[in-house]
Amino acid sequence: MAKFETVEITTDILICGGGMAACGAAVETAYWAKKKGLKVTLVDKAAMDRSGAVAMGLSAINQYVGVKDGQNSIQDYCNYVRNDLMGITREDLVANIARHVDSSVHMFEKWGLPIWKDAEGNYVHEGRWQLMINGESYKVLVAEAAKNALGMDNIYERVFIVEPLVKDGKIVGAVGFSTRENKFYIFKAKTVLCCMGGAVHVFRPRSVGEGLGRSWYPPFNSGASTYFTLRAGAELTSQEVRFIPVRFKDAYGPVGAWFLLFKARATNALDENYMQTRAAELEKWAPYGKVKPVPANLRNWLMMLDVLEGKGPISMRTEEAIQKIAAEAGDEKASKKKLKELEAEAWEDFLDMTISQAILWAATNTAPEEKSSEIAACEPYFIGSHSGASGAWVSGPEDIAPKEYFWGYANMCTVKGLFCAGDASGASSHKFSSGSLTEGRICGKAMVKFCVENTDEPTIDDATVEALRTRILAPLDIFDEFKGATTDPNINPNYIRPQMYMFRLQKIMDEYAGGVTAQFMTSAKNLEKALELLDMLNEDAEKLAAENLHELMRVWENVHRTWQAEAHVRTILFRDETRWPGYYFRTDCPTMKEDWLAFANCIWHPEKNEWEMIKRDVKYIY
Ligand code: SFD
Ligand code: AMP
Numbered sequence: 225m226a227k228f229e230t231v232e233i234t235t236d237i238l239i240c241g242g243g244m245a246a247c248g249a250a251v252e253t254a255y256w257a258k259k260k261g262l263k264v265t266l267v268d269k270a271a272m273d274r275s276g277a278v279a280m281g282l283s284a285i286n287q288y289v290g291v292k293d294g295q296n297s298i299q300d301y302c303n304y305v306r307n308d309l310m311g312i313t314r315e316d317l318v319a320n321i322a323r324h325v326d327s328s329v330h331m332f333e334k335w336g337l338p339i340w341k342d343a344e345g346n347y348v349h350e351g352r353w354q355l356m357i358n359g360e361s362y363k364v365l366v367a368e369a370a371k372n373a374l375g376m377d378n379i380y381e382r383v384f385i386v387e388p389l390v391k392d393g394k395i396v397g398a399v400g401f402s403t404r405e406n407k408f409y410i411f412k413a414k415t416v417l418c419c420m421g422g423a424v425h426v427f428r429p430r431s432v433g434e435g436l437g438r439s440w441y442p443p444f445n446s447g448a449s450t451y452f453t454l455r456a457g458a459e460l461t462s463q464e465v466r467f468i469p470v471r472f473k474d475a476y477g478p479v480g481a482w483f484l485l486f487k488a489r490a491t492n493a494l495d496e497n498y499m500q501t502r503a504a505e506l507e508k509w510a511p512y513g514k515v516k517p518v519p520a521n522l523r524n525w526l527m528m529l530d531v532l533e534g535k536g537p538i539s540m541r542t543e544e545a546i547q548k549i550a551a552e553a554g555d556e557k558a559s560k561k562k563l564k565e566l567e568a569e570a571w572e573d574f575l576d577m578t579i580s581q582a583i584l585w586a587a588t589n590t591a592p593e594e595k596s597s598e599i600a601a602c603e604p605y606f607i608g609s610h611s612g613a614s615g616a617w618v619s620g621p622e623d624i625a626p627k628e629y630f631w632g633y634a635n636m637c638t639v640k641g642l643f644c645a646g647d648a649s650g651a652s653s654h655k656f657s658s659g660s661l662t663e664g665r666i667c668g669k670a671m672v673k674f675c676v677e678n679t680d681e682p683t684i685d686d687a688t689v690e691a692l693r694t695r696i697l698a699p700l701d702i703f704d705e706f707k708g709a710t711t712d713p714n715i716n717p718n719y720i721r722p723q724m725y726m727f728r729l730q731k732i733m734d735e736y737a738g739g740v741t742a743q744f745m746t747s748a749k750n751l752e753k754a755l756e757l758l759d760m761l762n763e764d765a766e767k768l769a770a771e772n773l774h775e776l777m778r779v780w781e782n783v784h785r786t787w788q789a790e791a792h793v794r795t796i797l798f799r800d801e802t803r804w805p806g807y808y809f810r811t812d813c814p815t816m817k818e819d820w821l822a823f824a825n826c827i828w829h830p831e832k833n834e835w836e837m838i839k840r841d842v843k844y845i846y
Pocket of ligand 2: 286351354469470478479480481483484517518520523611
């Protein structure tokens with residue numbers, strides 16, 4: 225057995241993750257915890273400066289409500305989210321974030337983030353809720369604030385969290401390992417924040433072979449939040465509400481700036497705009513089909529119908545949009561100047577947040593002012609913070625949550641002491657970077673309160689920890705023991721390496737659970753087949769092998785993804801209707817049903833190794 229040092233850290237508050245939500249929690253807890261003499265510890269699998277979804281930077285802040293500026297109200301934001309998610313939303317959570325998010329944006333500005341301003345000094349909006357930023361260093365700035373707040377002594381970078389520690393139904397910590405040194409970590413804590421992002425590469429991506437690893441959302445967010453909360457015994461919600469973004473094809477450049485700021489059209493091979501030619505289809509999805517803006521999944525759906533009829537490729541008409549805005553600038557000289565400006569903005573949009581798209585433009589001699597670019601629906605992702613909704617079922621805030629949605633502390637899930645934020649908390653979509661950080665702040669404050677009111681020291685018996693240590697490190701021993709059995713260590717009768725395992729998972733999900741090659745369609749029969757195959761995959765997970773620490777991380781990433789996959793399949797199966805046709809389509813129940821204006825939740829019961837599915841009421845507050 226490989227030699228591993230065991231490092232034990234006892235703290236009051238443990239933050240698992242180092243992304244937007246984690247940084248918000250760090251800043252907020254540091255402030256309150258200092259007053260109460262509490263210790264706060266943060267663990268990230270990567271280096272905080274460039275970890276998580278904002279690693280490459282962003283070119284917009286997608287949630288700014290502008291309450292003080294009188295632009296919008298909290299209710300306006302709730303209406304927007306409710307409609308976009310086809311009625312399935314926790315308005316108490318959405319409102320709680322919305323009422324605090326503007327102050328987070330003002331903090332970003334104070335920390336040095338350049339937000340675009342117009343001649344009068346007002347923020348430049350991309351759309352109603354979105355602000356334009358020069359955000360290449362967005363994450364570096366936010367991480368700096370978090371590091372200053374906590375101090376580097378309390379931050380563990382490159383430590384991969386695998387499993388929660390739970391005792392008598394209460395969270396008492398987490399365990400993981402260093403991805404650089406032979407160290408096994410035990411973190412004991414009175415309260416834990418789970419904010420380890422969403423999940424990518426559960427489904428087979430469009431980019432395979434030489435393009436593998438390219439995805440819209442960060443491939444390094446691999447389902448840790450779902451696994452952690454499920455294994456802790458928490459109730460999860462909206463695990464069926466995956467997100468399928470439409471993106472610039474092959475390099476995944478975002479479309480928001482093109483649709484909202486540049487007002488570009490997307491057209492099919494016949495030069496038709498599917499938003500117009502297919503407008504009648506929206507009637508079928510009323511009342512949500514009739515709202516403005518058209519919900520993201522329905523915009524997808526209209527485009528998918530064109531593709532299904534062979535009317536692709538679909539093009540973002542960048543050239544048309546740029547030329548139109550430039551022409552409107554005035555005389556020839558003014559037009560030329562505007563054209564240059566727009567050209568720079570178009571490139572910066574990608575250079576700030578999806579550099580690969582700028583590289584693809586350069587590699588394919590694409591001048592956006594001259595030539596349109598192809599767009600396509602991506603593979604499915606699990607992202608509670610964007611236009612998906614998957615995550616833990618958490619308590620709302622005391623003052624506005626309906627009584628069924630409140631159990632003591634804002635954002636605590638159904639496991640005592642375990643809080644969730646960002647992609648990890650469900651049914652509160654459209655938080656994005658700013659809202660995720662805000663939700664982290666909300667958690668931070670609530671966790672300090674929890675610590676003050678629950679002072680028991682966290683304990684866990686040695687046997688439990690030892691069993692976890694053995695299980696987590698086992699893949700290294702499996703590899704060592706059997707690597708000599710064949711000439712090529714990739715092919716071995718005794719073990720499976722994580723990449724091959726991941727391909728197998730992705731094939732199951734792609735073909736049976738409504739991935740790209742199934743045109744996002746599935747049915748009960750297909751889902752049952754997926755469960756049967758996932759069962760066998762789960763059995764083989766015991767035989768995963770790792771050559772080194774990096775591969776050990778890959779092993780556990782893929783185990784995490786498998787649990788995300790199973791929660792997803794079970795929940796799509798449970799909700800026997802089609803509600804988000806542009807995210808997935810149940811061919812055996814192709815319409816929206818009135819009695820499914822409800823949440824589909826799930827719990828995995830550790831003691832019985834059984835899943836329970838629960839239908840919960842949707843209660844609006846407006
Ligand atoms: O345009 C472990 N997002 C956008 N938000 C915006 O506000 N504006 C935009 O312009 C956005 N766009 C966008 C966005 C994301 C991406 C990838 C692109 C474009 C290309 C969304 C936001 O980024 C997103 O909402 C938030 O970042 C979510 O915050 P959070 O905290 O839930 O997740 P995170 O930031 O990814 O952080 C996750 C952290 O967990 C760590 N982690 N740590 C320990 N152990 C493990 N096992 C772990 N697993 C993961 C990660 O390292 C990371 O620190 S646009 O397209 O919409
Ligand atoms: P995206 O780049 O697709 O992630 O979009 C960024 C933001 O703009 C998100 O808040 C989207 O919901 C929104 N958005 C993108 N495209 C459209 C559109 N065609 N109509 C309305 N909102 C959009």
